[in-house]
Amino acid sequence: MTTFNDFGLHADINRALAAKDYTQPTPIQLQAIPVLKQGRDLCGIAQTGTGKTAAFSLPSIHHLLTYPHRANPRSCRMLVLSPTRELAAQIAQSCRDYGRFTKLSVSTVFGGVPINKQIRDLSQGVDILVATPGRLLDLIEQRALRLDDVEIFVLDEADQMMDMGFIHSLRRIAKLLPSRRQNLFFSATMPKEIAGLADQFLNDPVTVSVAPQATTAEKIRQFSTFVEQKEKQALLTAVVNRENIDRALIFTRTKHGADRVVRHLAGAKIKAMAIHGNKSQAQRTHALQAFRSGDIKLLVATDIAARGIDVSGVSHVINFEIPNVPEQYVHRIGRTARAGAEGMAISFIAPDERPYMRDIERVTRTKSEPMPLPENFSELVRNLPKPVQPPRDTGSKGRNPQRQREEAVAGRGDANRGGGQPRGERGPRREGPAADGQPQRKRRFRPNRGKVGAHKGAVKRVG
Numbered sequence: 001m002t003t004f005n006d007f008g009l010h011a012d013i014n015r016a017l018a019a020k021d022y023t024q025p026t027p028i029q030l031q032a033i034p035v036l037k038q039g040r041d042l043c044g045i046a047q048t049g050t051g052k053t054a055a056f057s058l059p060s061i062h063h064l065l066t067y068p069h070r071a072n073p074r075s076c077r078m079l080v081l082s083p084t085r086e087l088a089a090q091i092a093q094s095c096r097d098y099g100r101f102t103k104l105s106v107s108t109v110f111g112g113v114p115i116n117k118q119i120r121d122l123s124q125g126v127d128i129l130v131a132t133p134g135r136l137l138d139l140i141e142q143r144a145l146r147l148d149d150v151e152i153f154v155l156d157e158a159d160q161m162m163d164m165g166f167i168h169s170l171r172r173i174a175k176l177l178p179s180r181r182q183n184l185f186f187s188a189t190m191p192k193e194i195a196g197l198a199d200q201f202l203n204d205p206v207t208v209s210v211a212p213q214a215t216t217a218e219k220i221r222q223f224s225t226f227v228e229q230k231e232k233q234a235l236l237t238a239v240v241n242r243e244n245i246d247r248a249l250i251f252t253r254t255k256h257g258a259d260r261v262v263r264h265l266a267g268a269k270i271k272a273m274a275i276h277g278n279k280s281q282a283q284r285t286h287a288l289q290a291f292r293s294g295d296i297k298l299l300v301a302t303d304i305a306a307r308g309i310d311v312s313g314v315s316h317v318i319n320f321e322i323p324n325v326p327e328q329y330v331h332r333i334g335r336t337a338r339a340g341a342e343g344m345a346i347s348f349i350a351p352d353e354r355p356y357m358r359d360i361e362r363v364t365r366t367k368s369e370p371m372p373l374p375e376n377f378s379e380l381v382r383n384l385p386k387p388v389q390p391p392r393d394t395g396s397k398g399r400n401p402q403r404q405r406e407e408a409v410a411g412r413g414d415a416n417r418g419g420g421q422p423r424g425e426r427g428p429r430r431e432g433p434a435a436d437g438q439p440q441r442k443r444r445f446r447p448n449r450g451k452v453g454a455h456k457g458a459v460k461r462v463g
């Protein structure tokens with residue numbers, strides 16, 4: 001049986017793996033690490049949860065340690081692109097863990113947080129940089145970063161990148177990379193257009209695949225219940241009260257839907273938080289931490305926000321609404337049953353969602369087990385507690401001035417709004433989604449009332 005020691009990785013990496021109690025490589029690690037160590041390009045078909053982060057970062061760290069040299073200022077030796085900030089932060093943390101006995105530096109850059117700290121972090125150069133595409137291009141435009149020293153380039157979750165409209169950003173980034181480099185390309189699915197994108201980046205790659213396209217993880221028990229849309233909340237409350245939940249991710253189609261579910265649960269005295277693109281970075285981080293630490297057992301999420309989140313011990317995934325893209329279903333339920341644990345997925349299917357579920361079952365070649373409605377369901381529907389009222393400070397006009405001030409002081413305000421941002425911070429890019437893949441907000445015009453320098457170039461600073 002192959003163990004990590006058989007790969008011949010640098011001793012400092014093996015130490016870190018022992019510290020993390022990794023004994024046996026996962027299938028993707030078994031296939032990918034030897035070829036990556038030889039310097040080959042790799043096309044990996046694998047989803048989050050398979051151990052792909054270690055599959056690409058261990059041999060890359062090995063390379064960086066085998067050919068040691070300082071990164072040049074405003075450069076990086078390894079660049080990892082991720083579609084979302086959550087995934088970027090997670091990958092960076094894994095790299096830090098695997099490199100904890102080395103002196104390698106790891107930085108992240110993504111939108112929604114002030115850019116100036118990121119500019120400072122990059123000024124000395126970093127070994128491993130994990131970035132979302134939009135913010136990366138912002139930094140390049142501001143001359144805070146160059147890509148000509150990249151030795152290893154990793155594009156993670158390529159299918160998600162395409163879904164989020166990052167294709168133009170990726171093409172621009174591809175042009176800035178040096179021609180001599182090692183390329184790693186990962187995607188959970190490999191339809192034609194993704195294969196086309198892979199061709200643009202990869203040079204004679206080895207392809208490894210750990211699960212056939214769009215097959216659902218075997219360890220997940222899948223159930224479904226037919227229910228009217230307006231009765232789903234009562235069903236959710238019943239399921240949450242009945243099931244023995246360690247941690248559950250609840251998926252809704254829309255951000256407002258996610259907030260509504262949280263308010264209804266709060267009405268029934270059930271603690272939950274929502275994570276989606278309308279939340280500030282601080283709120284998202286807070287919700288994820290609360291979920292990770294077990295402070296809350298229920299996290300309500302939209303697909304984009306939840307993509308790539310790796311929280312161990314998710315016992316249940318509840319599809320409050322059914323995705324209309326089968327692959328999305330596979331991604332959702334892949335949040336549970338991680339690292340060998342068993343998981344359960346429960347889908348609430350409204351009449352108009354039945355065709356979506358049929359598509360899902362056709363593509364995944366699995367059939368979920370029917371889960372009947374609770375016996376006293378009509379009573380539960382009638383007695384469903386009222387939702388807690390939404391807080392009044394959600395809109396920009398009615399925002400709590402004190403909180404706005406605090407956010408401004410903390411420099412984390414709504415990063416796209418200008419308030420409280422350090423000078424030089426810019427709004428989202430026009431092209432594609434915002435830097436972090438969240439929907440764009442309109443930039444507010446902030447007139448510079450008659451101050452010196454109101455018109456750029458009008459007054460030249462001297463001295």
Ligand code: AMP
Nearest residue numbers: 022024025026048049050051052053054
């Ligand atoms: P990933 O697919 O990279 O997001 O990894 C999924 C989870 O599996 C992470 O929590 C990793 O820490 C964990 N993991 C990765 N490789 C191994 C391994 N060989 N043994 C045990 N756990 C692992």
